[in-house]
Amino acid sequence: MKHAFLDHHSRIDSPIHRLDARAKIIVFFAFILVGVSSPPSSFSLFALLAACLVVMTLVARLPLGHMVKKVVIILPFLFFVALSIPFMKREGEGNSFGFWGLSVSRSGLLILWNVLVKASLGVFSTILLYSTTTFPKLVKGMEELRLPRIFTVLFSFMYRYSFILVDEVQRMKRARDSRCFGGAWLWQAKAIGHMVGTLFVRSFHRGERIYLAMLSRGYNGTMHVMTPERFGKEEGIFLLWVPLLLFLRITVG
């Protein structure tokens, strides 16, 4: 069983894919910061940011439809924000819209818009980042940007073993289904509980074995890293996004 669900497009060849991970982390982080820090009413800035991200998607030869589909994962979270909107009303503000006895105020809607647009832009930037950078390079980039080693080590282990965990769950599900799994809800819950428990114990043992494997190769508590990547002219040019974004934030936003 093989997966590539996380960095599905990160091995395409494009000018953006070829850049050093550090430059991309900085630029996409700037996108998120500028987006989040703008007032909700700066519609033209949001439109510009979205346009820039779309252009970058095209330059990176990524399928736009697929990217948009991925942004949709934030919808469930937005639902909870939407639920609370009828309860948010500024003093003295009349009901702007009403239906089924509930009323929605203009400021409440603005809050929803605010969350929607910022979350979408943020998620879009993140997806662009990991679709243009392979995970190992991403982790290395973070390391070189002085993110604490403990986080980067955790990330790289998580990445390596998430696939194995998913495989294991799939195998267990198959084994369960081939023994005619079904029946009452409570019975199912019990079986699933056992599966989760088994998965935990197996992961725990695997963790032990991995640690032994690390010790066997001289691990002594610190992760050493090899060569930093080259930071060249292309990266320098790409970093010009940061002043440009700041400029847009100040003039348009």
Added chain:
Amino acid sequence: MNSEKVIEIRHLSYTYPDGRPGLRDIDLDVFRHESVAILGPNGAGKSTLLYHLNGTLVGNGTVRILGMSMERGNLKEIRRRVGLVFQNPEDQLFCPTVFEDVAFGPVNMGLEKAEVEKRAERALEVMGLKGFEERSAHHLSEGEKKRVALATVLAMDSEILALDEPTDNLDPGGSRALIDRIRKIPQTKVIVTHHLSLVMELCERTVLLDDGRKIEDLPLEGLIGNRTLLEDFGFDAELAQWMYERVKASRVINKSNK
């Protein structure tokens, strides 16, 4: 034969954390450039014995590697000299890329960058893995994973290789390819396996374990010639003897071709 003793085990016993005995009073000597197979049923203590060779497990008794006793101060050096390859490559390969995995040992040894790269590249080349540097372990086939796992210890320039079921889970082709690679490695080898065919190809000496005890320690010829012993350990004696004749014949042909 060169008679330098590289592994010396005396009265080694080990009890698992849950109280089950794992090894009982094992004595074993291995000499340089020997290739020793450890055979026995599941749960006989084969892997447990292997884990004692680099101090991954520590039992009662003495284990000396290249004259060094298993002490805290010697562990680092012993682990450098004994390359342990785990049965499941998923446990052995924990880095994001193949190159980082192969470089992990040399980097921990504190080598210079250029030297680390040289060693990693050489190890990958020996295992026929050139061009795999930037691949992720989960995108490899089982046979490739096994080869990367072996490369991770080759890069450390270990003098003794301890291999836990190297051809386990491989298809015949992958298993053949791996055996051919292992044969070309000159180091002292201790190989845990269930496959007599692998033993015939790679080892000249066999150690039989059962229930944590060493039952026999004899040359391959001796094992093949001992029908009762083979059958006691669940092997098909007739098939084993027939296979052995064939392997011997092909060795003669190989030699005459050279």
